[in-house]
Amino acid sequence: MANQLIDSFGRVHNNLRISVTDRCNLRCTYCMPEEVTFMERSELLSFEEIAHFVRVAVPLGIDKIRLTGGEPLMRRDLPRLAQMIAAIPGIRDVGLTTNGILLANSAQALYDAGLRRINISLDTLDPARFRQLARRDGLEKVIDGILAAKRAGFHPIKINAVSIRGMTEAEVVPLAQFARLHGLEMRFIEYMPIGADHWERDKVYFAHEILEQLERQVAPLVPVDDYDPRAPAMEFRYTDGGGRVGIIASISRPFCMSCNRVRLTADGKLRNCLFALDEVDVKKLLRTNAPESEIADVIRKNVAAKWEGHEINTSRFIKPLRTMHAIGG
Numbered sequence: 481m482a483n484q485l486i487d488s489f490g491r492v493h494n495n496l497r498i499s500v501t502d503r504c505n506l507r508c509t510y511c512m513p514e515e516v517t518f519m520e521r522s523e524l525l526s527f528e529e530i531a532h533f534v535r536v537a538v539p540l541g542i543d544k545i546r547l548t549g550g551e552p553l554m555r556r557d558l559p560r561l562a563q564m565i566a567a568i569p570g571i572r573d574v575g576l577t578t579n580g581i582l583l584a585n586s587a588q589a590l591y592d593a594g595l596r597r598i599n600i601s602l603d604t605l606d607p608a609r610f611r612q613l614a615r616r617d618g619l620e621k622v623i624d625g626i627l628a629a630k631r632a633g634f635h636p637i638k639i640n641a642v643s644i645r646g647m648t649e650a651e652v653v654p655l656a657q658f659a660r661l662h663g664l665e666m667r668f669i670e671y672m673p674i675g676a677d678h679w680e681r682d683k684v685y686f687a688h689e690i691l692e693q694l695e696r697q698v699a700p701l702v703p704v705d706d707y708d709p710r711a712p713a714m715e716f717r718y719t720d721g722g723g724r725v726g727i728i729a730s731i732s733r734p735f736c737m738s739c740n741r742v743r744l745t746a747d748g749k750l751r752n753c754l755f756a757l758d759e760v761d762v763k764k765l766l767r768t769n770a771p772e773s774e775i776a777d778v779i780r781k782n783v784a785a786k787w788e789g790h791e792i793n794t795s796r797f798i799k800p801l802r803t804m805h806a807i808g809g
């Protein structure tokens with residue numbers, strides 16, 4: 481069908497994740513190296529180029545956008561981009577994934593720009609552990625950012641925590657309690673091989689272990705009634721009315737067969753998978769005023785060629801050259 485982005489496995493893609501910068505004010509070990517050369521400013525797509533790309537992608541079936549990075553709030557004037565994208569006819573949802581460090585000052589402007597859903601990364605409530613994982617300080621700023629997002633009216637606010645064995649087991653319960661207290665949705669994400677550090681399967685603190693810990697130390701859980709099989713998170717609700725919690729079991733229960741996502745990097749490369757080894761340069765097309773039909777064709781072909789999914793659980797897995805901060809989470 482002309483107005484759907486379908487790959488050879490029949491997966492329909494409506495979800496575009498746009499990275500607006502590779503810069504970050506943290507250096508999380510599971511995401512990026514400590515020393516890093518960032519992209520030149522001139523390499524980054526302008527807001528106008530991003531909006532142009534979205535306008536081409538919408539008639540192909542893209543209706544959901546998430547702004548990512550790096551840390552997207554490092555990109556000056558981000559609310560203006562959010563507003564430009566939210567105003568494109570056919571876009572029904574614009575979300576943001578942020579580390580929260582700069583959120584306190586921009587939450588209201590982002591909300592006013594039309595953003596409604598926000599995911600904030602927070603792996604721990606312990607300042608020393610935060611410094612160890614992020615290689616920077618900033619826990620208080622993140623908490624301030626979360627509370628500012630709440631005041632601004634964002635709903636839902638999801639808190640994303642990466643779960644690493646030997647590192648974050650003790651964080652699960654305090655984070656869950658914090659989320660319950662503030663009406664946030666906590667989401668625990670199995671640790672993936674997409675950063676600069678050496679990944680080992682033994683370091684994954686698995687979904688079933690997190691669930692067992694939550695049930696034992698917080699409250700019993702049952703799957704939510706409106707469970708969406710296309711969403712990456714398995715969602716549960718506390719039976720005591722304490723809200724929801726999500727588990728993203730990227731390793732132990734890969735959800736690739738229901739994947740609906742494509743990614744545009746900050747430097748204008750289209751990637752049909754987080755772990756893709758190939759990418760297509762759309763910046764060149766955008767900067768040479770290529771016909772929209774040509775850009776649309778490139779998007780269609782990129783999605784059509786998508787592989788079955790990551791092969792982290794096999795010996796065939798090859799880690800992409802780009803680390804997470806340069807792809808967009």
Ligand code: SF4
Nearest residue numbers: 736739753754789790
């Ligand atoms: S690994 Fe690739 S195919 Fe699997 S869910 Fe993530 S983006 Fe989709």
